[in-house]
Amino acid sequence: xxxxxxxxxxxxxxxxxxxxxxxxxxxxxxxxxxxxxxxxxxxxxxxxxxxxxxxxxxxxxxxxxxxxxxxxxxxxxxxxxxxxxxxxxxxxxxxxxxxxxxxxxxxxxxxxxxxxxxxxxxxxxxxxxxxxxxxxxxxxxxxxxxxxxxxxxxxxxxxxxxxxxxxxxxxxxxxxxxxxxxxxxxxxxxxxxxxxxxxxxxxxxxxxxxxxxxxxxx
Amino acid sequence: xxxxxxxxxxxxxxxxxxxxxxxxxxxxxxxxxxxxxxxxxxxxxxxxxxxxxxxxxxxxxxxxxxxxxxxxxxxxxxxxxxxxxxxxxxxxxxxxxxxxxxxxxxxxxxxxxxxxxxxxxxxxxxxxxxxxxxxxxxxxxxxxxxxxxxxxxxxxxxxxxxxxxxxxxxxxxxxxxxxxxxxxxxxxxxxxxxxxxxxxxxxxxxxxxxxxxxxxxx
Numbered sequence: 001x002x003x004x005x006x007x008x009x010x011x012x013x014x015x016x017x018x019x020x021x022x023x024x025x026x027x028x029x030x031x032x033x034x035x036x037x038x039x040x041x042x043x044x045x046x047x048x049x050x051x052x053x054x055x056x057x058x059x060x061x062x063x064x065x066x067x068x069x070x071x072x073x074x075x076x077x078x079x080x081x082x083x084x085x086x087x088x089x090x091x092x093x094x095x096x097x098x099x100x101x102x103x104x105x106x107x108x109x110x111x112x113x114x115x116x117x118x119x120x121x122x123x124x125x126x127x128x129x130x131x132x133x134x135x136x137x138x139x140x141x142x143x144x145x146x147x148x149x150x151x152x153x154x155x156x157x158x159x160x161x162x163x164x165x166x167x168x169x170x171x172x173x174x175x176x177x178x179x180x181x182x183x184x185x186x187x188x189x190x191x192x193x194x195x196x197x198x199x200x201x202x203x204x205x206x207x208x209x210x211x212x213x214x215x216x217x218x
Numbered sequence: 219x220x221x222x223x224x225x226x227x228x229x230x231x232x233x234x235x236x237x238x239x240x241x242x243x244x245x246x247x248x249x250x251x252x253x254x255x256x257x258x259x260x261x262x263x264x265x266x267x268x269x270x271x272x273x274x275x276x277x278x279x280x281x282x283x284x285x286x287x288x289x290x291x292x293x294x295x296x297x298x299x300x301x302x303x304x305x306x307x308x309x310x311x312x313x314x315x316x317x318x319x320x321x322x323x324x325x326x327x328x329x330x331x332x333x334x335x336x337x338x339x340x341x342x343x344x345x346x347x348x349x350x351x352x353x354x355x356x357x358x359x360x361x362x363x364x365x366x367x368x369x370x371x372x373x374x375x376x377x378x379x380x381x382x383x384x385x386x387x388x389x390x391x392x393x394x395x396x397x398x399x400x401x402x403x404x405x406x407x408x409x410x411x412x413x414x415x416x417x418x419x420x421x422x423x424x425x426x427x428x429x430x431x432x433x434x435x436x
Contacts, residue, residue: 057353059361067356086346089353113339120338121331124345128304131349135275135307138285138352141359142396143277178360 003102006047006073012118020112026103030095038092042082044103047075051099052160055079055091056175065178067091068133069160077126080106083113141178149177150187151216154197154206164206173204221320224265224291230336238330244321248313256310260300262321265293269317270378273297273309274393283396285309286351287378295344298324301331359396367395368405369434372415372424382424 003025004010010018026044030036036053037043046053053070055078070076081087083106113120140149153176157166170184177184188204191197196212198205206212221243222228228236244262248254254271255261264271271288273296288294299305301324331338358367371394375384388402395402406422409415414430416423424430 057357057360059357061361063361065356065360067353084343084346086343086350088347088350089357113335113342115335117331117333117335117338120335120342124331124338124342125302125304127342127345127349128302129306131345131352132304132306134349134352134356135285138283138356138359139275139277139307141356142275142283143279143281 001049001072003047006049006102009118009122013112013116017112017116017119020108021104024105024108026105027100028103029100030098032095032098034095034099036093036095036101037076037079038090040090042106043079043093044105045075045077045080045083045109046070046093047102047104048072049100049102051095051101052097053093053099053101054096054176055093057089057091063178064092064175065137066176067137068130069096071160075126077123078130080104080109082106083110083123146177146179146183147187147190148216148218150184150191151196151212153177154204155209155212155216158206158209164209166204166206167202168204169202219267219290221265224267224320227336227340231330231334235330235334235337238326239322242323242326244323245318246321247318248316250313250316252313252317254311254313254319255294255297256308258308260324261297261311262323263293263295263298263301263327264288264311265320265322266290267318267320269313269319270315271311271317271319272314272394273311275307275309281396281398282310282393283355284394285355286348287314289378293344295341296348298322298327300324301328301341364395364397364401365405365408366434366436368402368409369414369430371395372422373427373430373434376424376427382427384422384424385420386422387420 036046048070050072053076054066055068055076056064056066058064076093078087078091079093113123153173157168158164170188171181174181174184188197188199192199196208198207254264266288268290271294272284273286273294274282274284276282294311296305296309297311331341371391375386376382388406389399392399392402406415406417410417414426416425
């Protein structure tokens with residue numbers, strides 16, 4: 001998989017613009033757990049070649065909540081927040097799996113964006129997609145109780161991994177959902193008592209997806 | 219105040235583009251309480267000439283939470299969500315005060331955006347600004363307790379109105395914050411017992427802003 005095929009508007013750029021992007025690309029391979037971006041830096045745009053990234057925000061007390069995840073061919077804009085004056089928040093980006101990616105320097109991208117309507121419109125679409133994910137999150141945390149959010153998270157993980165046996169600690173789940181480990185442990189024990197999951201050290205096995213789905217969709 | 223002076227990139231558009239926007243503008247004057255946009259329509263972009271709008275989301279049960287507010291010269295993009303495929307959520311926009319505004323038809327704007335890098339980049343900045351407001355909201359609802367959110371809301375209202383005596387029902391405050399009226403009533407009574415506010419039918423008077431600020435900032 002080459003860069004051009006992962007960048008949908010490549011054919012709408014001029015030769016000069018392509019050269020500037022292509023000539024400044026940085027290849028990176030990072031291990032699971034690597035923090036790629038954080039602390040208000042302007043790291044650059046991250047285009048996932050293969051792997052999985054997680055973008056989250058941190059509270060002053062160190063609590064986390066996942067705001068979106070990125071998979072193959074997804075582009076992370078918010079790791080290059082200096083491309084737009086109006087982005088007034090910081091995220092952290094971490095590799096959830098071993099990941100190969102391309103990094104586009106923020107300044108190169110920003111300059112081409114000012115001259116290219118196609119690149120600017122593409123950027124708009126990416127931002128709107130992330131914005132939509134955050135709005136979904138707002139609806140979840142405003143209107144959904146924690147049992148439904150844990151059920152939704154387990155089902156999402158099972159879909160991503162295409163597996164029923166998930167290697168996940170209660171701490172990890174809590175960090176995705178922005179809650180405390182104890183809350184997740186209590187919920188998972190309740191799910192286990194109800195026969196929906198089986199718990200073991202470092203793993204959660206989904207036994208009854210139908211009921212988890214019914215819970216999520218109530 | 220004319221349209222051109224409220225549209226910061228006016229001088230970066232071509233004569234033809236200006237004519238298409240100017241020729242399609244719709245002037246509207248609405249009373250406080252008018253719902254300008256809702257139900258998944260693609261109403262058009264709303265540019266506030268004078269007045270105040272509120273954008274909020276609704277739960278299935280009819281609960282509300284304010285996601286941002288718009289004042290003089292602010293542009294509402296999300297009332298024209300069809301300008302971008304990737305906007306996958308619906309908001310409702312209501313006049314919080316009597317408001318004069320211009321409406322730009324979504325299709326006119328969208329077409330010019332595809333050809334004009336300045337308009338597309340301007341749109342990006344507006345979207346990033348709204349996105350930032352929603353991220354602020356996420357942080358509030360994730361990490362801040364309701365007493366601090368009520369204090370922050372009262373102080374914001376006092377700043378907008380430039381007044382200590384606020385004409386607000388408990389229901390209105392609850393709808394801004396996405397909670398139940400009873401929760402707000404309990405919190406305001408506590409504030410009153412502590413001497414921070416004085417309550418009367420349909421109003422809240424701020425008596426001790428310093429302490430409300432201290433509470434907000436804890």
